[in-house]
Amino acid sequence: MVWFVGCTGKQNLDTPARGTITIAADESFKPLVEQLTSAYMGIYPDAHFNVIYKPEQEAIATMLRDSARVVFTARELTQSERIALDQRKIEGKTERIATDGVALIVSKANGDSLITLPEVQGLFTGRITQWQQMAGSRQSGPVTLVFDNNNSSNLNYMLKRFNVTDVSNIRIFTVKSNREVVEYVRTHPSAIGFIGVNWISDGDEPLSAELSKDLRVMGVSEKANPTSRGEYFQPFQKDLGLENYPFRRGVYIISREAHPGLGGGLINYIARDAGALVIEKLGLWPTIPYNREVYLNR
Known part of the structure; x- marks a missing residue:
């Protein structure tokens, strides 16, 4: 099936719940990335991630070249890397998700x-x-x-x-x-x-x-x-x-996504939803702990 937006002939973009995107990640975070993406796909069966593992510098370069939508890294972008996104009129988004x-x-x-x-x-x-x-x-x-x-x-x-x-x-x-x-x-x-x-x-x-x-x-x-x-x-x-x-050190997820898509959905899940439980189980320290409410009945 082919999806269209209005009459422009442009193919529909992915959403937070469905679609396929490529993620780049530093290889030192492979267990973390595998568990987070697997948990997200378990909630949204129509969401799919192609994950490529590279050394940190190469992983970031892959995202800057638009060969990956988001990247997991141990640092924020440098000034020259931010300029590279600015030149393409891409705002970019950086979220610290854990301490590793x-x-x-x-x-x-x-x-x-x-x-x-x-x-x-x-x-x-x-x-x-x-x-x-x-x-x-x-x-x-x-x-x-x-x-x-x-x-x-x-x-x-x-x-x-x-x-x-x-x-x-x-x-x-x-x-x-x-x-x-x-x-x-x-x-x-x-x-x-x-x-x-x-x-x-x-x-x-x-x-x-x-x-x-x-x-x-x-x-x-x-x-x-x-x-x-x-x-x-x-x-x-x-x-x-x-x-x-x-x-x-911090663990960051950096996105170049220009619309509310699958990358943003993953970031929200990790930073503001049950993704923090996955981070805790892995033995790391989530930046925003998952808020668990306990009700006691007398």
Whole structure:
């Protein structure tokens, strides 16, 4: 069936409840995006999403080129990216939907599971290159920092966090996905992997259990000389929400949609509807918690 608007001959646009659009997303958010889009399609069977996963920079570029309607990313658009939309007379819409974290993972064969913020900074500035340079470390040898891609949100976040522009003095190894980071770290005790925490934060998800096997999620302390384990925090829901974990970041959905369509419907579902429950279940912290009303009958 062909739908028309009036007599203009233009095909009808998608609506919040039906149609097909393409979404681009940074690969570190794949579990989150899959669960959110699946939940939405469960409510609206006529809604369909073609999701393509790319490194952050490429995912945003895909949206700017109009090859994707919306993009999931760990940052807002830069000034030059906003100008690119302005030149096309596209207003664009950005919504922060959750707080996520970059998890630091090591093999269980590595006896170290605690690290301080100054030590992580030392790894990214080249001041620390060996495990034995870190206080209390039981591991020896060079430290390898493992990321999913050289344009990923995980790497971009960590470099920006420590104002690093030159990586020539850093022992960085990149693979092709967050899953590959996990597999590499599992078999290389001298490596520290950096992944989106939503890959391992859902305790009810078989994928999380599979990926977490034989791994340790490092606790990070902002203090240079912490005196107890209670001063170290992991990137899980409570410490993301209470802002205790140092490497927390926002999750944004950015839309170039010019009409009230499927992209806007998805954003409203995530930010203002039951999508927050999906985010909570995944172990992240929703920006707008779902309002649950409880009635007690006497």
